[in-house]
Amino acid sequence: MFEPVHGSAPDIAGKGIANPIGQICSAAMMLAHFAETEAAGAIESGIEEVLARPEYRTPDVGGDATNEIVGKAIADTLST
DSSP states (O other): OOOOSSOOOGGGTTSSOSOOHHHHHHHHHHHHHTTOHHHHHHHHHHHHHHHTSGGGOOGGGTOOOOHHHHHHHHHHHHTO
């Protein structure tokens, strides 16, 4: 019910270039559905904050960051 619509992308598996934002956003949508609006909002704000910085863009949106870098950057916004 809460998952990104893209497939598993076997052509880029293991390369670290898949954009993790769709999956992370799906988690925020799930939290909102379960009335965890503060947590959902924090994740959404983290996504917006990270997307505003070009160094955190994966190749599909014109950058060269890895999925690990982007995921960690979003996670770091939640711990501050």
